[in-house]
Amino acid sequence: MIKNRKVGITDTILRDAHQSLIATRMKTDEMLPIAEKLDEVGFHSLEVWGGATFDSCIRYLNEDPWIRLRMLKEKIKKTPLQMLLRGQNLLGYRHYPDDVVELFVKKSVENGIDIIRIFDALNDIRNMKKSIEVAKKSGAHVQGTVVYTISPVHNNEYFVSLAKDLVELGIDSLCIKDMAGLLTPYNAFDLVTKLKEQISVPIQIHSHYTSGMASMTYLKAIEAGADVIDTAMSPFALGTSQPPTETMVAVLKGTPYDTNLDMELLSEIAEHFKKVRSNYKIDSVVTMVDTAVLNYQIPGGMLSNLTSQLKEQNALHKLPEVLKEVPRVREDLGYPPLVTPTSQIVGTQAVINVITGERYKVVINEVKNYVRGLYGKPPAPINPEIKKKIIGDEEMIECRPADLLEPELEKAYKEAGYYLEKEEDVLTYALFPQIAIKFFQERQAKKYQFDHNLAGENDKFKYYPV
Amino acid sequence: MIKNRKVGITDTILRDAHQSLIATRMKTDEMLPIAEKLDEVGFHSLEVWGGATFDSCIRYLNEDPWIRLRMLKEKIKKTPLQMLLRGQNLLGYRHYPDDVVELFVKKSVENGIDIIRIFDALNDIRNMKKSIEVAKKSGAHVQGTVVYTISPVHNNEYFVSLAKDLVELGIDSLCIKDMAGLLTPYNAFDLVTKLKEQISVPIQIHSHYTSGMASMTYLKAIEAGADVIDTAMSPFALGTSQPPTETMVAVLKGTPYDTNLDMELLSEIAEHFKKVRSNYKIDSVVTMVDTAVLNYQIPGGMLSNLTSQLKEQNALHKLPEVLKEVPRVREDLGYPPLVTPTSQIVGTQAVINVITGERYKVVINEVKNYVRGLYGKPPAPINPEIKKKIIGDEEMIECRPADLLEPELEKAYKEAGYYLEKEEDVLTYALFPQIAIKFFQERQAKKYQFDHNLAGENDKFKYYPV
Ligand SMILES: [Co+2]
Ligand SMILES: [Co+2]
Secondary structure, three states: OOOOOOOOOEEOOOOOOHHHHHOOOOOOOHHHHHHHHHHHHHHOOEEEEOHHHHHHHHHHEEEEEEEHHHHHHHHOOOOOOEEEEEEEEEOOHHHHHHHHHHHHHHHHHHHOOOEEEEOOOOOOOOOOHHHHHHHOOOOEEEEEEEEEEOOOOOOHHHHHHHHHHHOOOOEEEEEEEEOOOOOOOOOHHHHHHHHHHHOOOOEEEEEEEHHHHHHHHHHHEEEEOOOOEEEEOOHHHHOOOOEEHHHHHHHHHOOOOOOOOHHHHHHHHHHHHHHHHOOOOOHHHHHOOHHHHHHHOOHHHHHHHHHHHHHHHHOOHHHHHHHHHHHHHHHOOOOOOOOOOOOHHHHHHHHHHHHHHHOOOOOOOOHHHOOOOOOOOOOOOOOHHHHHHHHOOOOOOOOOOOHOOOHHHHHHHHHHHHOOOOOOHHHHHHHHHHHHHHHHHHHHHHHOOOOOOOOOOOOOOOOOOO | OOOOOOOOEEEOOOOOOHHHHHHHOOOHHHHHHHHHHHHHHHHOOEEEOOOHHHHHHHHOOOOOHHHHHHHHHHHHOOOHHHEEEHHHOOOOOOOOHHHHHHHHHHHHOOOOOOOEEEEEEEOHHHHHHHHHHHHHHHHOOOEEEEEOOOOOEEEEHHHHHHHHHHHHHHOOOOEEEEEOOOHHHHHHHHHHHHHHHOOOOOOEEEEOOHHHOHHHHHHHHHHOOOOHHHHHEEHHHHOOOOOOHHHHHHHHOOOOOOOOHHHHHHHHHHHHHHHHOOOOOOOHHHOOOOOOHHHOOOOOHEEEEEHHHHHHOOOOOOOOHHHHHHHHHHHHOOOOOOOOOOHHHHHHHHHHHHHHOOOOOOHHHHHHHOOOOOOOOOOOOOOOOHHHHHHHHOOOOOOOOHOOOOOOOHHHHHHHHHHHOOOHHHHHHHHHHHHHHHHHHHHHHHHOOOOOOOEEEOOOOOOOOO
C-alpha cells in the first residue's frame, strides 16, 4: 500500500505560462480580477514574478513590476507568491555586482515574494551563492535549482551531486528545472528516486510541454516521491508552457497523491483565462508538439528565435544547417544547458557560424566573455582550439565572476536620481538602465503631463521559456 | 527487473486524427505521397478506414472510399491496415440487416483491410456478433472493443466481464476504447491489470487527448501490460485527437517498452503532415484541454455539436442548462456510453428538453426507437416513468435488434443498379442511399460528361471522435 502523500501544485499562469505562450504580455489588469479566486484554490504557491515579467513590464507594458507585485500581494493573502531569479543575473542578462543582488533580493521579499527559485544557466553554484544567502536572510523560502539538460557530461549522478551542494548552502527545497521539456518520465523517476535517497528537502519539478512528455514526467516523478509540480491553468497550458493544472488535479484525484483542489473552482478560473487568451493570438502551431526538441534538444522558444534571426538575414533555408551547428557550438563551449542567457549566446553564435561560412570567424562579445569564464564555469572544459581562436593565450578567470565586479548602486542612484520615486526604482534602473529611463520618463509625463519625446519600441529581445 | 516487452503503435493519422481535428476532411491525395514512408516505419498497424471516413468521402470529398482503400493498400504493403466498424451499424447510423453486414465486412477485407476493430455503442455483444463472425471468416484480425465510460453501472469488473464475453466470440485482440478521454492513468492501470489476469489476447488502448490525460493513461496502461497504443503523428495530435506518436516513441525509447521506431523517419513524415495541416484551419482552442470533459464527462466533439445546435436556435445562453441535462437524459436512458450514435441521440434530446421547457414533451424518433430496444440493451434499465411517457405500454424488444430487419441487398441492387460499376457500390448505396446516388451521378457525369443537376450540400451531420 502506498502512503497518502498529497502533491502540491504551483500554478504558473501569472508568470511562466504567459511568458511561454504570449511572450510575457499578460497585463496586471488581466490578473487582478481573478487573483482572489486563485488565492482560494489552495495552491502550494503561485508563480507570479521574475523570469521575463520584470523586463516585459517596463519594456512592453509600461507597467511598474514592483507595483504589480504589491497589487497581487494585496489580493493573494494566503497563497505563497513565488518568483524565478537567475542567480547573479537577477532578472537581467548579465552578472550584477553583489550590492545590486543584495538590495534586489531584499526588496523582492519586502514587496511580497515568499518563495524564490534561484538558478544559474551553467549550474555554477558560485553564481547562486549570494542570492541564496540574501534570500535566506530576508526570510524567504529559498528554492535551489538544478537546471536539467542532456549531454555527455550531464547525468543523474551529476545532478544529485549538484543538489547536495545546494542543500549545503541551506536551500529549503529543490527544483529540477527542465526548461526544454527533455526530461523523460522514466529518467525523472530515476533522478527523483536518487535525489530522495540523498537529500531531504522537498523536491519540485518544473517542465515544459514542448515535447509532449511533461505530464507523464510529472506522474513518474510523483511516483518516485516528488512533492510539488508546476502546472498552468488550461487556457495557457501545453505547447511551450506547462501541463494543464486541471488535468493533473483530475489525474491525481482519488489516488494517494490527491491534490485536494476543487475542480469546480478551477473551472471558474479557467473561464477567466479563456477570455484573457482570446485577447491574444496564439497560433495553433505553438501548441503542437515540437519534434525538433526531441531530435535536436533545442528548446521550443529557441527554435522560433533561430528561425526569426535567419529570416532577418534572408537565410531561412539555412535552418537545417543551424540546427546541426547548435549542438556543435554547445559542445565547443563545454555543454552549457540551453537556458537564458546561454541559449541566446549559443544560438546567435551558431547562426553567425553558418552565415559567415567559417566557424568563429566572427565571434560575438558574449561568447568571448563566456570563454573568459565571465559567465561561470562551463560543465565541461571548452574546446582548446576554439578557445585559442577566440581569446588567444588569455587565461580564463578562476574566481567567482561577480568578484570582479565593482559595486554599481551608488552610481545608479546618481544617474537615475532625478526619476526615483521609491527605493525599488534604483533597482529597475540598475537592471535595465536605458529602458528604465524611458519608463520613468513616461511615468513622469503621465504624472506631470509633459512629453519626453519618447522613442519607439525597437528592442527585439526574445524570451525563451525558463 | 522488468522483462523487455516491445509496445506496438497504431498510428491514426489517416483516420481518427483527422476525423477528430478537421472533421474527417483529409483527402486521399494528401495521404498517398507519404504512404510508402508510413509503411517503412514499422507501425503495429495504420488506422486508415472506417469511422466517419466512408461517409465523409462520398458526402464531402467526392471520393470513392473503396478506391481510397485500394490505393492505400497498393502503397502500404507491409503494415497491416486497420479500420473501425460500428458493429451492426457498420459505418452508418442505424442497424443494417445481416446480408448487408456480411457483404460489407467481406468486401472490406477483400479491398485491403487486415484488422477490424468492432464496437457497439451500448456494449451490446449481440450487435457485434455478426460482424465478428464474418470478419473472422474473411480472414481478418478481429479486434473486439470495450467502450469505456463512467456511470454508476460501469466499473472495471463490468468491462472485464464484457471482455471475456468477447474473447469467447473468438476475437484476436481487445481494444479499450476511451473516445471521450475519461480513462484516468491509475484506473487504466487497474483495468489492464485485471484484464491481463483474465484474458490472454493482446490489449490495445485507444484514447483521446481531450482532457489532457491520454498520454499518462497510455503510460500506466503499458506498465500494466497493454500491448499496443493508438497515437497520431504530431501535426494531427492532441486536443480531441490522440497523443503524439513521436512523444510516445521518445518516452518509451531505452525502456523495456521501447517501440524501436525511428525518430528521424517519423520527423520526415511529420513534415509532410505539417503541410497538410496548414491546408486546414485548426483553431488553437481545439487543442486546448477541455475542462468540460473532466467536469461533465461530455466528449469534446459532442460539446461543440451541442454548442452549434443551440446557436442555430439562438439559445446559446442555455448551454449550462444543457450541460446539466445531458447526464440526466443519459441516466434516464440507462447510462449509454456517449459515442456515435448514442452521443447524438442523447445530446439532441437534451437540447430539446431544455428548449421546449418540458422534459420529453417532444421526443425524437431515435429516442423512441432506443426506448423500444432497437439499438440494443441499455447498460442499465431505462427509467420506467420516462419509458411510459415515451412509448406508453409498448413492450421493449427482447431479441437481437437485427433479427427484426428484412434483408436489403436485393432491393439495393434493384434501386441502384443503373449506377453500379463494381460490387462494392451496392454497399455504398445500402449504407447511404441518398448521398450515394448523388455521388454516383457525379461520377457518371464526370465519366460521360453530362450533368445530373446536382443538389447543393445541405446535410450537416456532425461527427464525434470515436
Ligand atoms: Co519554465
Ligand atoms: Co477515437
